[in-house]
Amino acid sequence: MPRIKAKQIFILVIVGGKRHHQTYKSVYGKYPFILNNQAFLKNYPKSYVIPGGVNTGFFRPKPRRVLFQDRVEPWKNATFIKKQLSGLPGITLVGLKGLNNKQMRKAYQMGDYFVAWESRGGWCNTAAEAIASGLTVVTNGFNCEPFLDRVIVVKDLRAFFSDPMKQWSWKCVVDQLLTIFSKYK
Secondary structure, three states, X not given: OOOOOOOOOOEXXXXXXXXXXXXXXXXXXXXXXXXXXXHHXXXXXXXXXXXXXXXXXXXXXXXXXXXXXXOOOHHHOHHHHHHHHOOOXXXXXXXXXXXXXXXXXXXXXXXXXXXEOOOOOOOOHHHHHHHHOOOEEEEOOOOOHHHHHHOEEOOOHHHHHOOOOHHHEHHHHHHHHHHHHHOOO
């Protein structure tokens, strides 16, 4: 970890509330302010905002089984799903193909997520079945309109299943602080 010699005093506002407001107000403008919450911007608009961090080395998702309809029809986008999710750590990708209803029910019950990424009009029956089976369905929103309030609609499938809190990791918070500190050398 690099050492930094402070040539500037910084005020890091972590706790809000009336009892701290007078203290912060008395030094605001004299020193750079770093806020951990955008709600404080109304009181200190000329401040840096760095949200709190998460120990992503410790708080990680369990390995997840991600199901998808692995059919050759191009509108099911199975090839796209495989390209997006293959090789992601902690993700086991399971293509469902040629299963009868009992086998589908068992597969749904063993999964954690179902990805529906269709591109042709109609009804996404597999997404509806996955929802009925208690799975979290991740979709581009196409053919899921009747039950959009029960799915997660994303634009970037790979980003959704990648490290979910990476941008709020302790490392990212420290990097942001170092960037701010370097402006005041």
